[in-house]
Amino acid sequence: MQLLAWVNVLSVALLAILYGTTGSLSTVYGFEYYAEIIWMSWGMLSGTGGSPDGPLWPTRFVQIVVAILAMFVFALICGFVEQAINDKLEELRRGKGQILEEGFVLILGWTDRMLPLVQQLCLAHEEQGGGVIVVLADVDKIEMDDFFSRNLTIEDRYGTTIITREGSGVDPWMLEKCSARAAKAIVVLSDPLNPTEGTAQAVRMMIALIKKLGDPGYDGITGSLIVEVGDPEQISYATMDPSIEGNGREDQAYTCMSTLYPEDLIMNLLVQCSIEPGLVRVFGHILAFEDNEFYFKAWPSLYRRRFADVVFMFEKAVPFGIKLEHPNKDGIVFLINPPGDQIIEHGDEVIVIADDANAYAPGPMHLVESQDAPDFDEPEQKPKQILVMGFRPDIARMINDLDGWVAKGSRLMLFCEEKISTRMFLLLENGLTAESYENMTLDNREGNCTSAAEIEQLQCGDYDATIILSQQREIEEGMYESPLDSDSRTLVTSIIVRNFQKEAHGNKARDYCTNVAEILDTRSQALTKGAKLNDYVCTNDMVAMVLAQAALEPEILSLMEELFRPDGSELHIKDIRLYAREGEALNWWELTSRARLRAHAAIGYIKQSVDAFIPPVLNPEDKDEKHVWCYGDKLVVFSED
Numbered sequence: 001m002q003l004l005a006w007v008n009v010l011s012v013a014l015l016a017i018l019y020g021t022t023g024s025l026s027t028v029y030g031f032e033y034y035a036e037i038i039w040m041s042w043g044m045l046s047g048t049g050g051s052p053d054g055p056l057w058p059t060r061f062v063q064i065v066v067a068i069l070a071m072f073v074f075a076l077i078c079g080f081v082e083q084a085i086n087d088k089l090e091e092l093r094r095g096k097g098q099i100l101e102e103g104f105v106l107i108l109g110w111t112d113r114m115l116p117l118v119q120q121l122c123l124a125h126e127e128q129g130g131g132v133i134v135v136l137a138d139v140d141k142i143e144m145d146d147f148f149s150r151n152l153t154i155e156d157r158y159g160t161t162i163i164t165r166e167g168s169g170v171d172p173w174m175l176e177k178c179s180a181r182a183a184k185a186i187v188v189l190s191d192p193l194n195p196t197e198g199t200a201q202a203v204r205m206m207i208a209l210i211k212k213l214g215d216p217g218y219d220g221i222t223g224s225l226i227v228e229v230g231d232p233e234q235i236s237y238a239t240m241d242p243s244i245e246g247n248g249r250e251d252q253a254y255t256c257m258s259t260l261y262p263e264d265l266i267m268n269l270l271v272q273c274s275i276e277p278g279l280v281r282v283f284g285h286i287l288a289f290e291d292n293e294f295y296f297k298a299w300p301s302l303y304r305r306r307f308a309d310v311v312f313m314f315e316k317a318v319p320f321g322i323k324l325e326h327p328n329k330d331g332i333v334f335l336i337n338p339p340g341d342q343i344i345e346h347g348d349e350v351i352v353i354a355d356d357a358n359a360y361a362p363g364p365m366h367l368v369e370s371q372d373a374p375d376f377d378e379p380e381q382k383p384k385q386i387l388v389m390g391f392r393p394d395i396a397r398m399i400n401d402l403d404g405w406v407a408k409g410s411r412l413m414l415f416c417e418e419k420i421s422t423r424m425f426l427l428l429e430n431g432l433t434a435e436s437y438e439n440m441t442l443d444n445r446e447g448n449c450t451s452a453a454e455i456e457q458l459q460c461g462d463y464d465a466t467i468i469l470s471q472q473r474e475i476e477e478g479m480y481e482s483p484l485d486s487d488s489r490t491l492v493t494s495i496i497v498r499n500f501q502k503e504a505h506g507n508k509a510r511d512y513c514t515n516v517a518e519i520l521d522t523r524s525q526a527l528t529k530g531a532k533l534n535d536y537v538c539t540n541d542m543v544a545m546v547l548a549q550a551a552l553e554p555e556i557l558s559l560m561e562e563l564f565r566p567d568g569s570e571l572h573i574k575d576i577r578l579y580a581r582e583g584e585a586l587n588w589w590e591l592t593s594r595a596r597l598r599a600h601a602a603i604g605y606i607k608q609s610v611d612a613f614i615p616p617v618l619n620p621e622d623k624d625e626k627h628v629w630c631y632g633d634k635l636v637v638f639s640e641d
Contacts, residue, residue, distance in 0.1 A: 109189030130159020195230025308340030390469030461504025608632030
């Protein structure tokens, strides 16, 4: 603007000199002469007036200069206007404006789990016609927008708007620009490739949200806060501060903050799937918003009723537990598969799996004729030989948990390139308790997990279960290979292992040897059939599902912890012969009754198939329809063993 002003001043001065030298206004003298000639010069330049009366051709020459200067000034003005518009458009494109929406989900950070997380949130908002997701990360906004444009079509967003902002989640000013106070849920992501630094960053974001934006629940954030952590010790130290654990006020705690340690979830799934293949698809079915989900709700009409009666009262849902209004004497809030005589008291909520929160309600009890369960007992658990291929220090927890799932006399072989002394030091540092194992022994062996010659020495056919871990290698400092590259090695290892098992057991290798692999990228799922796996765990998908569920219902994380506790009831896939005789036709209510006789809570079934990846049927739609049950069918239940 200063440049434009000076250009006008200089142009007027130049024209005044030219008009003076060409004899214009020769009849005017003194101050009036200078004032008039300056006014005439400005008028001719701006087009507001002025008529020179000097000699004809000199005056025409000056008029040419006027036209040139006027065009220059006009072009300069257009340039300023264009620059101002471009700056504003660039500001909008760069996402520097204030977020005006309310009731949105705010995601802080950027990791490989971003895409499946946003996909799940889009699915969750489908029934409402769409929602708003705001992403704040230290990534170029244009790059983020291009990422979502490439990977999520408009149809795949189901009406949800995705808004990106470039900036740091630890910056209160950026949190204000993203209207963090107006978010209904805030998800803080942690870098899984660098657990310590990733958790430290997540803790800093958590502190900025809770301490810098006001008192949560009052003048600060009002939505739920879900923090993903890679190092649980750091989060425990951070929450020791009352102003972090609570809301800065001593009279009331901020109860909507939850933390998720993804490695616990993944390792628990790997352990359980190595023993009972198919469980991960059951969890995936429940956690994905496109199928059935967990819900808990209080129904006054069910107060003072027994849980054994309640399981027969939902046509569009399957009850399997109770959320107590107050913790019981053992401090437990979630009762999974409670005793049949457990009374639902005032304020207690019934836990179900259902297709939608508004799609189910209790109705009349479906009475069935009581019949004894078949005279069939599960075979006694035998010692297992388990092979773990690959290495990460955080598998120490998985190894510890595995001891509680296997029979006495079992053996675990850890095979990887890491030197035995180094790996044991890292495992012990991460909590390995090898000296206190009651049911198994731990052996170690060094070798390359993608070398057929070295894998052959393991005698893979002797192992009952093989767990293949995925690990992203560091290419250079701070730079890691893509998840697809890591998955490629995992699948190669799986193929080699299965080929050696087929040499030992023929076409029945899958029945004798269970192979479970961890993959990172969803695009690798299509290749798992070629690897002949019994099961696989897609890490980023599963973690994203849990985070999305927790964003909309924070207490889901507490329920998930209860589901993976070593004591109490867990999710199992049982032989149908425990509940139905060969060729017997039963509907869902009759199967539920048979399951209750064994103190099991049935939630679905899996029909026999040659396809190892047949999806489970949970919360059957037509519960009155009879099915013929045969050997090879499975029932999905919650039970204590």
